[in-house]
Ligand SMILES: Nc1ncnc2c1ncn2[C@@H]1O[C@H](COP(=O)(O)OP(=O)(O)OP(=O)(O)O)[C@@H](O)[C@H]1O
């Protein structure tokens with residue numbers, strides 16, 4: 001049906017859909033504003049204690065102060081950078097190791113129980129070990145973020161590799177494909193959605209790793225500000241850092257979704 | 273004309289923890305150049321195994337296969353394989369799918385590209401060359417899969433229930449289509465099917481296998497009196513029923 005051939009009922013229907021969308025957007029914004037307004041109001045009326053709960057105006061002041069002191073972008077930047085490096089390394093290394101394990105069935109069988117056990121270990125417990133080995137700095141924090149996403153990436157991607165339809169592999173083998181060609185022509189492109197999905201999960205995991213790492217190392221970053229603020233009872237600083245963290249994490253997730261869209265478009269992969 | 277495919281005393285055993293399965297025993301078969309041979313047999317009798325061995329994907333445990341007088345040791349580009357589903361890769365365009373074999377055999381050059389484009393042109397797919405598989409109908413996809421197989425210019429085509437995933441209407445049309453393409457390109461074909469009618473209407477000879485372990489029970493040379501040699505018109509031939517009943521009895525299907 002072309003644009004001219006739209007019936008009146010259909011126009012009505014489209015209008016309704018659009019109205020509903022607008023309504024949802026307005027309500028969402030309203031909810032956000034309302035929560036902050038209520039928070040501010042309760043604090044001003046002294047119904048809650050801003051010393052413990054902080055309040056939006058004090059958060060705004062804190063952000064301005066951090067900005068003036070040049071700390072805002074410094075701490076936010078460090079945390080974001082550590083997270084990006086952590087999940088990029090975790091996804092890349094995880095995928096590479098999955099390729100190696102796919103290649104050697106013997107190796108993958110030998111390592112299987114160890115991977116399963118390591119996967120169930122809360123990786124954060126390794127934090128102090130990394131700090132002793134690598135030193136109390138960004139390298140340790142990245143190491144924590146990386147280990148959190150590494151094992152689960154290996155397991156997920158390897159699982160994706162081995163569940164590629166055997167007949168697709170048979171097809172390329174009929175053309176005389178060697179193992180490397182089976183990998184590049186069938187296995188990797190088929191597992192594209194799995195890898196992208198791992199990337200998405202790993203962003204979230206890396207944030208956890210980085211914040212915990214910054215708690216432990218306590219030198220810089222949003223995690224450090226949160227811990228420091230808590231220790232000196234500056235809830236304004238804590239709330240501000242959490243808020244910035246929230247925004248940064250949401251933006252980064254949207255970034256990954258955007259990258260996914262570009263990749264899917266260029267690969268034209270109708271994932272199933 | 274000599275035999276292009278020779279199968280000598282072929283036997284195949286599979287080993288698994290549950291024991292040993294003899295899939296094929298004492299298979300002897302010769303296929304002439306340009307011939308269309310169909311293999312029918314009960315489920316699990318080793319038809320796919322036989323094709324895989326001829327294609328060089330599996331090593332037989334006994335006997336040997338010769339193609340053009342030379343023993344088969346592994347997959348080579350003298351044999352093209354078509355599977356039950358088209359297995360067009362959804363992340364590649366039709367053109368990119370069709371040149372897959374050329375990429376793998378590293379024979380993609382201006383000469384072979386031209387050949388592929390000609391095939392797409394001849395078989396009505398050139399306007400779809402930049403489309404993705406999910407934008408094509410089942411019949412067109414199967415045709416694209418055939419062109420992908422033909423692109424590496426194999427002498428012999430192996431078809432393993434290549435049409436069974438299609439609905440009946442499409443299937444009749446695609447049978448017709450593929451049959452004429454194979455004849456036109458002057459290829460030798462060995463096709464496995466469950467459909468007795470399909471085998472009689474398409475083949476020059478029908479090989480009937482026994483239950484597992486698969487051995488050759490009978491070979492029928494199909495001679496049908498039909499003016500146009502297309503599978504569709506051959507279904508109307510008076511001898512059709514006669515072949516059908518015999519093969520049906522040979523297969524000994526109990527329901
Ligand atoms: N890789 C394998 N390992 C063990 N047994 C196998 C293997 N492949 C096939 N078989 C067995 O060998 C026998 C023949 O298998 P094959 O797939 O060749 O039969 P088929 O005639 O093609 O069956 P269908 O009509 O169902 O396609 C079957 O009983 C099957 O269980």
Ligand SMILES: [Mg+2]
Nearest residue numbers: 319320321432
């Ligand atoms: Mg089979």
